[in-house]
Amino acid sequence: MLIVRSQVNLYYFWEKRWFFISMAVGAAMLYLPVPEGLSQEGLIVLAMSVVATILFVTEPIPLPTVALLIVVGQILLLGIESTKVAKSLMTDSVLFIMGSLMLAVAVVKQKLDKRIAWLIVQATGTQTVWICFGISLVSGILASFIGEHTVAAMMLPVGITLISLTSEDRNKVRGLAAVVLFSICYGCSVAGIGTPSGGARNAIMIGYWKEFFFDPGNPDAGRYLVDYVHWMAYAYPVFLLQLPFVTMILFLTFKPEYRNLSRAVARLRIQVLSEGPMTPADWMSILLFFLVLMGWIFASEIVGMGTVAILGASAFLIAGLVRWEDVNSGVNWGVVLLYAAAISLGVQMKDTGAAQWIAENFIGLLSPIGADQGLGLWAAVSVLTTGVTNTMSNGAAVAVLGPIVLKVASVAGESPIVIGFVTAISSAFAYLTVVGTPACTIVFAAGYLKTSDFLKVGWRMVIMSTLLMLVAALLYWPLLGV
Amino acid sequence: MGIWHRRTTAAERAAEKELEELREWRRNRFRILVCIDGTDASYEGLRFAKEIGQGDECDIILLYVRPIDQGLRSGGLQIRVARENMLEWGLELPGVQYLKKGLALLTEEKAMAEQWSAKHTHTNLRGDPLGDNKVEYRHESGKSIVLKLKTAPDAASGILDQYELGPYNVMILGAPSRWQGELRSFWDAGVAQKVAMLSPCSVLITREQRDGKGFLICTNGTEHSMDALRRAAVLAHLTRNPITLVSVALDKAERGMAEQQVSEAKAMLAEDGIKVAEALTRVGDPVAEIKKLSKDYALTVVSDSGKSRLKRFIRGSVAFGVMGQARNSVLNVR
Numbered sequence: 001m002l003i004v005r006s007q008v009n010l011y012y013f014w015e016k017r018w019f020f021i022s023m024a025v026g027a028a029m030l031y032l033p034v035p036e037g038l039s040q041e042g043l044i045v046l047a048m049s050v051v052a053t054i055l056f057v058t059e060p061i062p063l064p065t066v067a068l069l070i071v072v073g074q075i076l077l078l079g080i081e082s083t084k085v086a087k088s089l090m091t092d093s094v095l096f097i098m099g100s101l102m103l104a105v106a107v108v109k110q111k112l113d114k115r116i117a118w119l120i121v122q123a124t125g126t127q128t129v130w131i132c133f134g135i136s137l138v139s140g141i142l143a144s145f146i147g148e149h150t151v152a153a154m155m156l157p158v159g160i161t162l163i164s165l166t167s168e169d170r171n172k173v174r175g176l177a178a179v180v181l182f183s184i185c186y187g188c189s190v191a192g193i194g195t196p197s198g199g200a201r202n203a204i205m206i207g208y209w210k211e212f213f214f215d216p217g218n219p220d221a222g223r224y225l226v227d228y229v230h231w232m233a234y235a236y237p238v239f240l241l242q243l244p245f246v247t248m249i250l251f252l253t254f255k256p257e258y259r260n261l262s263r264a265v266a267r268l269r270i271q272v273l274s275e276g277p278m279t280p281a282d283w284m285s286i287l288l289f290f291l292v293l294m295g296w297i298f299a300s301e302i303v304g305m306g307t308v309a310i311l312g313a314s315a316f317l318i319a320g321l322v323r324w325e326d327v328n329s330g331v332n333w334g335v336v337l338l339y340a341a342a343i344s345l346g347v348q349m350k351d352t353g354a355a356q357w358i359a360e361n362f363i364g365l366l367s368p369i370g371a372d373q374g375l376g377l378w379a380a381v382s383v384l385t386t387g388v389t390n391t392m393s394n395g396a397a398v399a400v401l402g403p404i405v406l407k408v409a410s411v412a413g414e415s416p417i418v419i420g421f422v423t424a425i426s427s428a429f430a431y432l433t434v435v436g437t438p439a440c441t442i443v444f445a446a447g448y449l450k451t452s453d454f455l456k457v458g459w460r461m462v463i464m465s466t467l468l469m470l471v472a473a474l475l476y477w478p479l480l481g482v
Numbered sequence: 483m484g485i486w487h488r489r490t491t492a493a494e495r496a497a498e499k500e501l502e503e504l505r506e507w508r509r510n511r512f513r514i515l516v517c518i519d520g521t522d523a524s525y526e527g528l529r530f531a532k533e534i535g536q537g538d539e540c541d542i543i544l545l546y547v548r549p550i551d552q553g554l555r556s557g558g559l560q561i562r563v564a565r566e567n568m569l570e571w572g573l574e575l576p577g578v579q580y581l582k583k584g585l586a587l588l589t590e591e592k593a594m595a596e597q598w599s600a601k602h603t604h605t606n607l608r609g610d611p612l613g614d615n616k617v618e619y620r621h622e623s624g625k626s627i628v629l630k631l632k633t634a635p636d637a638a639s640g641i642l643d644q645y646e647l648g649p650y651n652v653m654i655l656g657a658p659s660r661w662q663g664e665l666r667s668f669w670d671a672g673v674a675q676k677v678a679m680l681s682p683c684s685v686l687i688t689r690e691q692r693d694g695k696g697f698l699i700c701t702n703g704t705e706h707s708m709d710a711l712r713r714a715a716v717l718a719h720l721t722r723n724p725i726t727l728v729s730v731a732l733d734k735a736e737r738g739m740a741e742q743q744v745s746e747a748k749a750m751l752a753e754d755g756i757k758v759a760e761a762l763t764r765v766g767d768p769v770a771e772i773k774k775l776s777k778d779y780a781l782t783v784v785s786d787s788g789k790s791r792l793k794r795f796i797r798g799s800v801a802f803g804v805m806g807q808a809r810n811s812v813l814n815v816r
């Protein structure tokens with residue numbers, strides 16, 4: 001026994017306990033009798049999904065490893081040819097996620113944040129409440145196009161500068177720090193659903209709609225090819241509707257110690273003036289991003305959003321506005337692999353009938369409480385997504401839930417477009433935890449906020465966002481012809 | 483972390499030998515590791531460290547652990563991009579201010595400039611623009627104060643890893659807002675709880691309550707407990723804190739045994755020239771009784787019985803129960 005203990009690191013087993021538990025759960029599921037209505041392949045995919053979900057939530061192993069296990073599982077357990085599995089990993093949605101992340105690094109590296117900050121305070125004046133609203137509005141509008149993580153990374157120094165220029169003593173600016181920093185992260189979070197480029201989850205849902213419902217031979221199925229403008233028509237008003245409530249909730253929850261930031265704004269002005277006028281490189285980067293945006297709006301239906309994103313990233317690299325080394329170190333490529341594998345598994349859930357089986361059982365559970373259709377079903381899907389997204393990243397939440405909720409829509413006779421939007425938008429309601437949204441994680445990394453602050457304000461945000469989304473689904477989306 | 487203990491190369495063995503010599507030197511000193519996270523409770527721990535670490539043979543190490551990048555959580559964009567942006571704005575990264583505040587609590591700026599020499603050490607680390615940084619202030623008397631900014635996958639791993647780099651006599655952490663039960667900790671143990679569980683040295687969990695009648699030292703009469711009691715009593719004696727001994731009997735039948743335990747402990751301390759202000763016995767659940775008493779004391783001292791995690795999981799542990807439930811600071815002596 002002593003020899004074993006000297007050679008084997010027993011603490012390893014404790015640290016990795018959730019990995020072994022997930023594997024045991026998966027193995028046990030594989031030996032269960034196949035439930036009625038589910039195929040053997042469906043049960044295998046279901047077991048793989050349960051294992052992946054446990055690993056997403058508990059993170060006992062590096063998350064890209066989950067992606068690798070999903071690939072291996074499809075080949076070894078489902079018997080799918082490896083080339084076919086490899087092909088299923090790279091879709092337009094995955095290209096789009098990859099290109100958007102490269103663009104995100106390129107945009108952050110342009111150092112336009114000080115000018116943006118100065119524009120905000122010039123427009124809002126020095127009152128704290130208006131500055132916070134301005135930060136939410138500008139962060140939100142930018143985040144809706146270039147991704148919440150990008151804007152959070154850009155605006156974080158702006159927020160901290162305003163706070164630290166007001167007082168160096170953190171205890172004297174606790175409330176101010178909370179309203180300023182939450183204005184950035186919640187402004188970004190509510191906006192991340194505004195356009196497809198706002199977050200990976202949007203691209204994932206667009207990919208699922210196409211994969212699940214698009215049929216080239218059926219003219220009616222064309223509506224499931226949701227393009228950039230189409231997405232914006234549904235989601236952008238939901239984002240704009242939430243903005244004023246964000247500032248209101250933040251000021252009701254945290255009482256900032258300073259109602260006027262004139263001192264900090266004056267110092268910020270000096271910092272911005274020291275930057276000098278805009279350089280040709282600054283203008284070039286703005287132009288390039290504008291062209292990418294135009295490409296998403298007008299050309300994505302023809303060449304795909306992913307193509308536009310990687311073309312934009314290439315343009316930034318060719319123009320020398322960003323170095324490949326910066327892109328390479330700024331993008332977590334494992335995340336791209338993870339989303340690719342999750343989408344691939346989601347497609348398997350559809351193909352094997354596992355998603356259909358879960359959907360039928362889910363509807364069976366909801367029908368006794370009258371939540372198996374209409375508003376009740378939307379609310380149930382929203383609550384389910386909000387619960388899941390608060391325990392894992394929102395992209396992973398949509399990747400895991402997407403196939404199920406879209407099949408739920410089919411079983412319940414509801415529009416998959418509406419249910420898909422409810423899921424994608426609700427995945428942004430991860431206001432309760434630090435890990436819920438990328439913007440929250442980045443802002444928390446500054447060290448000003450406590451995890452309890454997220455709970456304190458997050459529940460109010462969840463209620464507000466859920467109600468406004470349901471109002472939009474009930475009153476506005478039917479006007480778009482759903 | 484791997485399943486097998488790794489085999490080391492010759493270069494690693496040489497470095498390990500050098501480190502072992504350093505550790506040997508450090509073993510002759512009283513080294514206190516204070517984990518700073520910016521909370522009031524963590525600064526309370528620093529004040530306590532200042533109180534017990536006044537001697538020239540004491541070193542105080544202030545540690546802030548910054549979690550390494552979490553790519554998935556930040557949507558695929560590495561947090562280093564945000565941190566680099568902060569640095570380019572001339573802003574300090576999280577942790578630097580906390581450590582500076584801690585240093586200011588330990589010593590005056592003027593005295594630091596005149597009497598202490600500073601040595602900066604930087605270790606490059608992939609995934610973080612700042613890597614690991616250390617500033618060691620050394621007084622001519624040999625005493626040192628170290629500020630360490632460390633990067634690790636999570637705070638608990640970073641703190642435990644720091645122990646491996648140099649042995650410490652005690653680790654001090656601020657009390658968490660919630661202390662999970664053994665069952666809950668299986669799902670999610672907080673930083674302080676995880677460190678308290680796995681630390682090879684004594685751990686002090688500090689809370690903001692400082693007023694009280696000195697040290698409440700608990701004993702159950704075992705050899706381990708008496709050894710811990712002696713060490714805690716020396717600490718109390720050096721810091722001029724009155725000592726109260728307590729032993730809790732599970733039922734009335736065992737009360738006599740508890741009384742005998744405290745009187746033996748009192749006699750042992752008397753031999754060392756340490757005076758005991760009060761000796762108490764209580765009957766009932768040890769954790770509940772100690773918790774009730776603890777509100778009147780600045781510090782409660784318990785000793786880890788050395789139970790394995792599995793045994794604690796099944797049967798519970800008084801030391802862990804007290805650490806989690808007491809209203810004052812608790813020192814778990816190992």
